[in-house]
Amino acid sequence: MKDFWHKSGTRSVIASLISILIGLGAGSLLILIVGLATPSLGLKSAWEGIRLVFAGVFSTGRDAVGGLTFGFNPSLIGNMLFRAMPLILTGLSVAVAFKTGLFNIGAPGQYLSGTAATLFIALSLPSSEMTLPGIAPTGIPTWGVWVLAFLGGMLAGALWGAIPGLLKSLLNINEVLACIMTNWIAANLVTWAFDVSNLKNMVENTKSGYIYKTTVNGVATSGMGLDQLFPGSQVNGGILIAMVLAVVVYVIFSRTTLGYQLKACGANRYAARYAGIKDKRNIVLSMAISGSLAGAAGALYYLSGNTEFFWSTYQTLPAIGFNGIPVALLAANHPIGVIFTGMFMSMLDIAGQQLTTMTAYNEYITDVIIAVIVYLSAFSMLIKMLIGRRRERKHADASAGGAGKGKEAKA
Amino acid sequence: MDTLWANLTSGSMVFLIRQTLIYAVPLMVVALAGIYAERSGVINLALEGHMIFGAFIGVLFVRLVQQWGWFEAAYSAGNWLSLQGFVLLTMAVAAILGAVFSLLLAFAAINLRADQTVGGTALNLLAPALVLFFIRMIAQQNTLQMATGDSASWFMLKKSMFGYGRNDEVGFLFDTFVNKVYPATYICILIFIVMSVVLYKTRFGLRLRSCGENPQAADSLGIHVFKMRYAGVTISGALAGMGGFVYAMTTTNCMANGDVAGFGFLALAVMIFGNWKPLSVAGAALLFGLFKCVAASYGSLYYLNGGGEKVFFLKELGLNTNFYRLLPYLITLIVLAFTSKSSRAPKAEGIPYDKGSR
Known part of the structure; x- marks a missing residue:
C-alpha cells in the first residue's frame, strides 16, 4: 500500500x-x-x-x-462520448509532442487540414451511394471511401505537423511560434480551398456557409451499437477508434525502439544525439505523428455524418485543437490517461x-x-x-x- | 517626375500610411511588452491573452463612462481635446488592469517556478473565457460595444475640428497625419520611445536586462532578481493591455469579443524578428503593419499612371482574398526562417531563478 x-x-x-x-x-x-x-x-x-x-x-x-x-440521460452521455472522441485525439497529439520535448500548439491547424482533406476525399470521390445532383454513383463501396478519407485526413495532419517539426530541427525556429503561424495559414488555406470548391451546401439555403455532410455520399462512421445504447445522441464507433489509437500510442512509447528514441530526445536532445539517436529526424517524426493524430480528430469528427463544417474559418481556430493541451496536461501526457x-x-x-x-x-x-x-x-x-x-x-x-x-x- | 510626386501624395498613399500606422502601432507596443518580460527572464506567451483582456477592460470602461454621462457635454460641444483625455484615461485603466492580470503569470513563473509556456497558454485560455463570460452576462450577446456612437465619431480627429470645411483641400501632410487619425497612435509611439529609453539608458533598465541574461551574477551584485522580474512582467502586462485597447479602438470600432485575431502572437513574432531590440522591433512592426493593411484593403489601393488615371493594381492581379489574408503569417514564417540563425534571445529567459544553482 x-x-x-x-x-x-x-x-x-x-x-x-x-x-x-x-x-x-x-x-x-x-x-x-x-x-x-x-x-x-x-x-x-x-x-x-x-x-x-x-x-x-x-x-x-x-x-x-x-x-x-x-x-x-442517454442522449447527454452519448454526446459526451461523441465530443470526447476528437478531444482524446488532439490530447494524444499534444501528449506525443510533449513526450519529445515539443509544445504542439499547432493542433488546431493540423485538425483543420485533416478536416479539409477528409471532406474533400469523402465528398469528391463518388461512392456507390452518391446522391448529389449531377454526379454519377460509381462502384466504390462507401466503406472504401471512408477508409481513404480517414487516412487522407491523418496524412494531411501529419504533413501539416511536419512543417513546424522541420523548421525546428533544421532552422532551430521555436516550434510554438511556427505552430501558431501554421495554424493561421491553415485557417486561411482551408477557407480558400472550400471557397473555390463546389462542396458548399447550396441545396439547403437555410444553412449558408456550411459544407455538405458526408452522408450525401453515403459515407458515415458506423454506430457499432453505441447509437442504440445511447439513443438520441450523436455517438458512433469513432470513440472506439480513438481509444484504440490511444492504446497504439501507449504501446509505441512503452514497447518500441521508436518510442524510446522519441522519449530520449524529449529528455535531452543532445544526450540522445551523443547516444547515436538521430535527434533531428525524431523531432520531425514526432511532430508528424502528433499532426496525424490531430488530423484523425478532424477526420472522425466530420466523418460522423451528423456534423457540418463551417468553412469560412479564417478568423477563428477550432477550440477542439486548443483543448487538446489541457487534456494532455491533465493526463500528465499518459496516453491511457488521455482517454479519461x-x-x-x-x-x-x-x-x-x-x-x-x-x-x-x-x-x-x-x-x-x-x-x-x-x-x-x-x-x-x-x-x-x-x-x-x-x-x-x-x-x-x-x-x-x-x-x-x-x-x-x-x- | 510629376507622376512620381502625384503618386507619393495620392489619396491611396495617404490611406496606406494611415492604415499601416494603425496596424503597426499596437503591434509595436505589444512587442515591446514582450521585450520587457523576456529581457527580465520570463517568457510572456500570453501577450494575446493580455490584449484580449485589455481590449475588454477598455471597452467596458468606455461604455460605463458613457452611461454615467461624464463626457456627454464634451461630445456634444465637439470638445475633442477633452475626448482625447477620455481616451488617455481609458488607456491608463486598460494598462493598470493588464498589469494586474499579468500578476497571475508573474506569480506562477517567478514564485512557483512554473513552466512559463504552459502558464502563458493558461492565461491565453483564461482571458477569452473570462471576457466572453462577462460580455455574455453584460450584453446578452458575444460582443461588447460602446453605449452610444462609434469609435470614429468619439475619438478620431477630423479636419472639421480645425476649421476646415467638408470639401477643403488640406495638403498631404495634414491629411495623412492629422485628418482621420487617432491621436492614441502617437501617444503609443511616444510611450514606445520612452519605455525603450528606460530599458536601455537607465539604471533600472540595465538591472532588468541583467536579470534576463545572468540572474546569478545580478543577484551577487545585490540586485533583487524576483523584484526585477516582477517589474518586467507587470510592465509587460500593462503595455500589452493598453495595446489591446488601442487595437480594439482603432481597428474594430471599439468592440470587444474575446478575440484580437492573433495579434498578440504576431507581436511575439515581431519581437523575435526584431531580435529583442526596440528599434528593430519598430521596423518589423511597420513591415507587418503594411502587410496587414494590404490584406485588409488591397482592393482600394491604386497608383496613378502617366495620364493621371487610377490603376487598382492589386485588385487587377485577381488573386484570392484569402491569399492576402494569409500573407502576414506566411511572411512571418519565411522571415523567421532567414533570421533564426542570427537571432539572440536573452540567455536566461524561461528559466526560473533558483538561488541555489550557480
Missing part, C-alpha cells in the same frame, strides 16, 4: 484530481459572485449553476415546480451547454474552469512534490516511531 502511494503515477493522478477540484471550485466561485452581485439572479440560481457545473451531464431537465432534476481526461473535458463541455440552455449563465464558465486547470498544471510538478513530501514525512515519522523513541521524530 505504501508503495502504491509512492508511485509517481499515483501522485500524478492525485495532482490532477486536485487541479480539477480547484478548477471546478474556481468556476463555482465565479458563478456565486456573479449570482450574488446580479439582482436578477440571486443565490438560488447560483446554486443551480454550481450543481450543473458538477453534474451537468446527468441533467434531465426541470420538474413541474421548476427545480433541476438529475438522472441517467478527454472524457472529463467533454463532460465539462456538456455541462456548459446545460448551463446556457437552463440558466442565465453561459458555457464560457467551463472555459474558465479549463484555463484554471491548465494554469495549475503549469506547476503540477510543485503539487506533485508537495504530495510526495507529505507522504515521505509520514513515512519517515512512522518508521522513526517504530525504530527508537523520539529522537528523529522530534527533530
Whole structure:
C-alpha cells in the first residue's frame, strides 16, 4: 500500500484530481459572485449553476415546480462520448509532442487540414451511394471511401505537423511560434480551398456557409451499437477508434525502439544525439505523428455524418485543437490517461451547454474552469512534490516511531 | 517626375500610411511588452491573452463612462481635446488592469517556478473565457460595444475640428497625419520611445536586462532578481493591455469579443524578428503593419499612371482574398526562417531563478 502511494503515477493522478477540484471550485466561485452581485439572479440560481457545473451531464431537465432534476440521460452521455472522441485525439497529439520535448500548439491547424482533406476525399470521390445532383454513383463501396478519407485526413495532419517539426530541427525556429503561424495559414488555406470548391451546401439555403455532410455520399462512421445504447445522441464507433489509437500510442512509447528514441530526445536532445539517436529526424517524426493524430480528430469528427463544417474559418481556430493541451496536461501526457481526461473535458463541455440552455449563465464558465486547470498544471510538478513530501514525512515519522523513541521524530 | 510626386501624395498613399500606422502601432507596443518580460527572464506567451483582456477592460470602461454621462457635454460641444483625455484615461485603466492580470503569470513563473509556456497558454485560455463570460452576462450577446456612437465619431480627429470645411483641400501632410487619425497612435509611439529609453539608458533598465541574461551574477551584485522580474512582467502586462485597447479602438470600432485575431502572437513574432531590440522591433512592426493593411484593403489601393488615371493594381492581379489574408503569417514564417540563425534571445529567459544553482 505504501508503495502504491509512492508511485509517481499515483501522485500524478492525485495532482490532477486536485487541479480539477480547484478548477471546478474556481468556476463555482465565479458563478456565486456573479449570482450574488446580479439582482436578477440571486443565490438560488447560483446554486443551480454550481450543481450543473458538477453534474451537468446527468441533467434531465426541470420538474413541474421548476427545480433541476438529475438522472441517467442517454442522449447527454452519448454526446459526451461523441465530443470526447476528437478531444482524446488532439490530447494524444499534444501528449506525443510533449513526450519529445515539443509544445504542439499547432493542433488546431493540423485538425483543420485533416478536416479539409477528409471532406474533400469523402465528398469528391463518388461512392456507390452518391446522391448529389449531377454526379454519377460509381462502384466504390462507401466503406472504401471512408477508409481513404480517414487516412487522407491523418496524412494531411501529419504533413501539416511536419512543417513546424522541420523548421525546428533544421532552422532551430521555436516550434510554438511556427505552430501558431501554421495554424493561421491553415485557417486561411482551408477557407480558400472550400471557397473555390463546389462542396458548399447550396441545396439547403437555410444553412449558408456550411459544407455538405458526408452522408450525401453515403459515407458515415458506423454506430457499432453505441447509437442504440445511447439513443438520441450523436455517438458512433469513432470513440472506439480513438481509444484504440490511444492504446497504439501507449504501446509505441512503452514497447518500441521508436518510442524510446522519441522519449530520449524529449529528455535531452543532445544526450540522445551523443547516444547515436538521430535527434533531428525524431523531432520531425514526432511532430508528424502528433499532426496525424490531430488530423484523425478532424477526420472522425466530420466523418460522423451528423456534423457540418463551417468553412469560412479564417478568423477563428477550432477550440477542439486548443483543448487538446489541457487534456494532455491533465493526463500528465499518459496516453491511457488521455482517454479519461478527454472524457472529463467533454463532460465539462456538456455541462456548459446545460448551463446556457437552463440558466442565465453561459458555457464560457467551463472555459474558465479549463484555463484554471491548465494554469495549475503549469506547476503540477510543485503539487506533485508537495504530495510526495507529505507522504515521505509520514513515512519517515512512522518508521522513526517504530525504530527508537523520539529522537528523529522530534527533530 | 510629376507622376512620381502625384503618386507619393495620392489619396491611396495617404490611406496606406494611415492604415499601416494603425496596424503597426499596437503591434509595436505589444512587442515591446514582450521585450520587457523576456529581457527580465520570463517568457510572456500570453501577450494575446493580455490584449484580449485589455481590449475588454477598455471597452467596458468606455461604455460605463458613457452611461454615467461624464463626457456627454464634451461630445456634444465637439470638445475633442477633452475626448482625447477620455481616451488617455481609458488607456491608463486598460494598462493598470493588464498589469494586474499579468500578476497571475508573474506569480506562477517567478514564485512557483512554473513552466512559463504552459502558464502563458493558461492565461491565453483564461482571458477569452473570462471576457466572453462577462460580455455574455453584460450584453446578452458575444460582443461588447460602446453605449452610444462609434469609435470614429468619439475619438478620431477630423479636419472639421480645425476649421476646415467638408470639401477643403488640406495638403498631404495634414491629411495623412492629422485628418482621420487617432491621436492614441502617437501617444503609443511616444510611450514606445520612452519605455525603450528606460530599458536601455537607465539604471533600472540595465538591472532588468541583467536579470534576463545572468540572474546569478545580478543577484551577487545585490540586485533583487524576483523584484526585477516582477517589474518586467507587470510592465509587460500593462503595455500589452493598453495595446489591446488601442487595437480594439482603432481597428474594430471599439468592440470587444474575446478575440484580437492573433495579434498578440504576431507581436511575439515581431519581437523575435526584431531580435529583442526596440528599434528593430519598430521596423518589423511597420513591415507587418503594411502587410496587414494590404490584406485588409488591397482592393482600394491604386497608383496613378502617366495620364493621371487610377490603376487598382492589386485588385487587377485577381488573386484570392484569402491569399492576402494569409500573407502576414506566411511572411512571418519565411522571415523567421532567414533570421533564426542570427537571432539572440536573452540567455536566461524561461528559466526560473533558483538561488541555489550557480
